[in-house]
Amino acid sequence: MTRMFVPGPVDVAPEVLQAMTKPMLPHRSKEYEEIHRRAAEKAQKLFYTQYRVFLGTHSGSGMQEAGVRNFASKDILCCTNGAFSERWYQCAVANGKQTNRLDAEWGKAILPDQLRDALKKKHYEAITIVHNETSTGVENPVEELCKVLKEVSPDTIIMVDAVSSLGGVKVEMDAWGIDFLLTSSQKCLALPPGLSLAGTSDRALKKAESVENRGWYFDLLLMEKHRLKDSTPMTPVIPLIYALDFQLDRIFAEGLDARFARHAAMSQKVYAWALANGLQPFPEDNCRSKTVVTIKNEKKWVIGDLNKFLLQRGMRIANGYGAIKDVTFRIATMGETSLKDVDNLLAGLQDFMKQ
Ligand SMILES: *Cc1c(COP(=O)(O)O)cnc(C)c1O
Numbered sequence: 001m002t003r004m005f006v007p008g009p010v011d012v013a014p015e016v017l018q019a020m021t022k023p024m025l026p027h028r029s030k031e032y033e034e035i036h037r038r039a040a041e042k043a044q045k046l047f048y049t050q051y052r053v054f055l056g057t058h059s060g061s062g063m064q065e066a067g068v069r070n071f072a073s074k075d076i077l078c079c080t081n082g083a084f085s086e087r088w089y090q091c092a093v094a095n096g097k098q099t100n101r102l103d104a105e106w107g108k109a110i111l112p113d114q115l116r117d118a119l120k121k122k123h124y125e126a127i128t129i130v131h132n133e134t135s136t137g138v139e140n141p142v143e144e145l146c147k148v149l150k151e152v153s154p155d156t157i158i159m160v161d162a163v164s165s166l167g168g169v170k171v172e173m174d175a176w177g178i179d180f181l182l183t184s185s186q187k188c189l190a191l192p193p194g195l196s197l198a199g200t201s202d203r204a205l206k207k208a209e210s211v212e213n214r215g216w217y218f219d220l221l222l223m224e225k226h227r228l229k230d231s232t233p234m235t236p237v238i239p240l241i242y243a244l245d246f247q248l249d250r251i252f253a254e255g256l257d258a259r260f261a262r263h264a265a266m267s268q269k270v271y272a273w274a275l276a277n278g279l280q281p282f283p284e285d286n287c288r289s290k291t292v293v294t295i296k297n298e299k300k301w302v303i304g305d306l307n308k309f310l311l312q313r314g315m316r317i318a319n320g321y322g323a324i325k326d327v328t329f330r331i332a333t334m335g336e337t338s339l340k341d342v343d344n345l346l347a348g349l350q351d352f353m354k355q
Contacts, residue, residue: 002311003341006318007134007164007292007332009186009193012243016191019246020239027238033230039241040227042248046166046256047181047199049173054223055244056196057237060163060184061087063198064128066218067180068092070208071157072125077102077118079110079140082133083322088161092128100124106136106324109287112144119152125207126157132165135321137294137330138283139165146177157204163187166197167251168263168291168334179204185240188263188291190335191247195240264290266333266342273346277353282328291334294320296327301352303329309352315345 004011025032036055043053056062068076068091076097078089081104092099102118104110110129127149131142142160149156159180162171166181168188173181182198185191200220208214208221216222217234226233251259270293271281282294297303297320306329307316320328333342 003315003337003345005331005333005337005341005345006316007187007330007334008184010188010190010332010335011337012190012192013247013250013336016243016247016250020192020243022239022242024238027231027235032238035245036232036236036241037230039245039248040230042245042252043197044199046248046251047173047197048171048175049181049199049201051174051199051201052224052227054198054200054220054227055232055236055241056198056223057194057232057234058196059186059193060161060182060196061091062218063182063196064088064091064161065095066198066220067126067128067159067182068095068097069214069218070211070220071159071180071204072097073211074098075122075124075126076100077122077124077127077156079104079115079127079129079145081108081110081136081138081140082106082130083135084133084161084163085128085130086322088128088130107138107283109138109284110140110145112141112148115145115148116152119148119156123153124156126159128159128161131160131162131171132169132289132291134164134289134292134330135294135324136282137289137292138287139169139289140287142171142178143176150177157207164332164334165289165291168260170256170260173199173201185244188334189244189247189251191240191243194237195244197244260290262339263333266337266339267291267293269339269342269346270331270333273349282324291332293331293333294324294328295331297329301329306349306352309355310345310348313344313348315341315348317345
């Protein structure tokens with residue numbers, strides 16, 4: 001099997017794939033509803049929330065769209081400092097919202113003072129923040145940003161994309177005051193792609209009641225109506241829900257804190273290796289991601305060639321992404337990857353450099 005140091009889709013454990021092969025059930029059956037409820041309840045623990053977690057039959061970007069459609073009639077502020085936060089901005093614009101942006105330079109975090117200034121200039125119904133920018137490898141200080149929102153604009157609905165961090169880094173939805181926290185299956189949760197999860201606060205759903213044109217597929221009030229019956233308005237992605245139910249038990253068996261520590265240690269190892277070899281991380285040093293290490297490609301490696309070399313040893317890394325595609329490369333340290341896998345990768349990179 002290839003070990004993919006790619007920020008999604010990541011490797012899936014064989015027993016998790018196996019869990020998907022159980023026979024289908026009618027989604028309006030008691031048997032299915034029981035599994036759906038169990039998986040969604042377990043997910044609450046992962047999200048550190050007392051509120052509901054929606055299970056969506058679409059990738060995480062769909063939840064970005066759900067957020068902007070449900071939680072603002074008009075004014076949204078999008079914090080942007082990378083390709084995925086830029087996508088969320090585009091998504092808000094494409095849905096006809098009056099969208100403002102708060103930019104930080106790529107490689108830098110969105111800073112609390114910057115946000116405070118923006119909130120003093122205009123009132124926003126909702127804000128979008130990407131916790132872990134998978135393009136630049138920057139982790140934004142979401143807890144601190146939430147504090148600023150509570151202080152300056154307490155009624156603003158806080159939406160956070162933790163697609164490439166949730167399950168690998170501790171994100172405490174309720175304690176931090178996040179209203180809508182979304183993630184995808186194919187990153188730190190180490191499931192196949194196609195499922196998304198979104199923790200949603202009561203006050204966010206209350207806000208949705210005042211918003212028109214929420215659409216149908218992404219109408220969270222309709223989702224909620226069906227969730228109360230342990231189901232979804234449309235046919236759910238049943239095999240992935242089987243896998244989620246199974247994988248969450250594996251995640252809790254490892255222990256959440258142990259899992260977070262493993263992710264931090266893996267990325268730490270890669271940063272240390274990079275710096276020791278004269279390779280500079282793309283992000284500033286106070287905001288570096290624990291799940292995806294983005295490195296400046298100053299040695300001008302052809303990543304396709306590097307991957308050909310690594311694939312002989314059953315490993316692969318990732319290109320840069322978005323506007324920095326050609327000037328960076330990325331090493332993801334997420335999901336099932338172990339410290340030993342990281343050692344193997346670094347040994348491989350070391351040999352590549354000797355060539
Ligand atoms: C991968 C990713 C997305 C897109 O998720 P999909 O599941 O592919 O829709 C969004 N945001 C971030 C931060 C990501 O890493």
